[in-house]
Amino acid sequence: DAGVTQSPTHLIKTRGQQVTLRCSPKSGHDTVSWYQQALGQGPQFIFQYYEEEERQRGNFPDRFSGHQFPNYSSELNVNALLLGDSALYLCASSRGAGSSTDTQYFGPGTRLTVL
Amino acid sequence: AQKVTQAQTEISVVEKEDVTLDCVYETRDTTYYLFWYKQPPSGELVFLIRRNSFDEQNEISGRYSWNFQKSTSSFNFTITASQVVDSAVYFCALTPEDKIIFGKGTRLHILP
Numbered sequence: 513d514a515g516v517t518q519s520p521t522h523l524i525k526t527r528g529q530q531v532t533l534r535c536s537p538k539s540g541h542d543t544v545s546w547y548q549q550a551l552g553q554g555p556q557f558i559f560q561y562y563e564e565e566e567r568q569r570g571n572f573p574d575r576f577s578g579h580q581f582p583n584y585s586s587e588l589n590v591n592a593l594l595l596g597d598s599a600l601y602l603c604a605s606s607r608g609a610g611s612s613t614d615t616q617y618f619g620p621g622t623r624l625t626v627l
Numbered sequence: 628a629q630k631v632t633q634a635q636t637e638i639s640v641v642e643k644e645d646v647t648l649d650c651v652y653e654t655r656d657t658t659y660y661l662f663w664y665k666q667p668p669s670g671e672l673v674f675l676i677r678r679n680s681f682d683e684q685n686e687i688s689g690r691y692s693w694n695f696q697k698s699t700s701s702f703n704f705t706i707t708a709s710q711v712v713d714s715a716v717y718f719c720a721l722t723p724e725d726k727i728i729f730g731k732g733t734r735l736h737i738l739p
Contacts, residue, residue: 545727554631554718554729555672568726600670615662616727618672 514539516605516619524625525593533588533622537605543567544586545616546578547602555602561586590624598626629654631721631730639736640709648704648733650719656680661695661702662720666732672718678702709737 517536525531537544543562547555557570561580580586584605590597600623604616632651640646652661663675676686678695686693690710694703706713716732 552731554720554731556729557727570726602670602672604672615674615677617674618664620669620671623670 516603516617518601518603518619518622520622521620522623522625524627526627527593527595529593530589530591531593531624533590533601533603533624534585535588535603535605535619536585537603538617541605541607541617542584543606543608543614544580544584545604545606546586546588547604548572548597549600549602549621551599558588593626595626598624600624629656629721629723629728631719631728633717633719633730633733635733636731637734637736639738641738642711643708645705645707646709646735648706648717648719648735650702650704650730652700652702652719652721654700654721654723656723660722662722663693663702663704664718664720666716666718668715675704706735711737711739713737 516538519534535544545560546558548558549555558572558576559569559578560567564580575591577589600621602621603619606614606616608614630653635649659680661678664672665675666672676693683695690707692705714737716734718732719730721728
């Protein structure tokens with residue numbers, strides 16, 4: 513039973529560029545959430561997708577956008593990258609109607625460095 | 628305000644000692660869930676426990692135990708007879724109705 517997978521593992525970009533991160537949920541899960549974790553901090557909720565729609569959103573600018581596909585996989589897009597976007601980006605999947613109270617299972621993350 | 632406070636930034640103990648990680652939360656909601664996650668150096672958050680606000684029973688799972696007290700808004704985590712493999716960052720999280728709030732984490736070092 514495969515867990516949550518994310519790609520790529522590491523990524524280096526320069527300011528102003530755009531980036532796309534990918535996530536495949538755990539088998540049987542239909543909800544995907546994305547988090548940003550800066551060094552030494554706890555994860556910060558970006559948004560959650562269920563039934564191919566954004567259901568909940570944290571306090572992040574519109575530069576952060578996402579998509580969920582019919583197979584429940586998801587992408588996180590960040591436009592106009594800033595140095596402050598450097599972080600570990602975590603994807604989590606859960607089973608349910610997009611509620612934050614469902615147990616979420618996390619992937620290994622994508623380490624994004626913006627130069 | 629809705630927040631999670633993990634006052635212990637970093638803890639070091641010698642292997643086989645018991646250690647307790649503190650978590651204090653604030654929420655306006657009457658229905659909420661609390662979680663603990665472990666983040667080893669690999670970076671992946673590992674789910675440990677989920678507890679709803681109506682269930683104040685303490686829970687034990689092997690060497691791990693959790694003490695939930697609504698009266699003090701605390702959800703503390705104890706590792707008994709710690710092992711080097713327990714070294715990691717541990718996060719407490721709160722889910723009121725519309726989002727998940729993580730604490731800043733406690734970095735635990737288990738010294739051999």
